[in-house]
Amino acid sequence: MKLKDLLKFIEIEDKRLRKYYGSYPDEEKRILARTVKLTEELGELCNDVLAHNSLQRKQKLDELDKENIQEEFADVLITTLLLANVMSVDIEKALERKIEKINKRYDLGK
Ligand SMILES: [Mg+2]
DSSP states (O other), rough: OOOOHHHHHHHHHHHHHHHOOOSSSSHHHHHHHHHHHHHHHHHHHHHHHHHTTOOHHHHHTOOTTHHHHHHHHHHHHHHHHHHHHHOOOOOOHHHHHHHEEEEEHHHHOO
């Protein structure tokens, strides 16, 4: 999947979520809701990382779906992009700038 395809999906998902949750008096509530949702998804990823390393109690390990961690990585990425979208962050430019900064800092990318 290309970044442009992912960002197109984010636009469509954003419209679906706005329709589902309705309008807010301002965007602050939507930003807050998406920030909390990102924390929820990050917690789910952390749970699966702990389980992946057998650092959960036995009952949780017994119930573990080993394929679920892939879904949690995707959830974190999608919720991050939805938050960036509602905050009008151009994530493609942000990534380009950040990668360039890292490349310069560590003399990479040559
Ligand atoms: Mg999740």
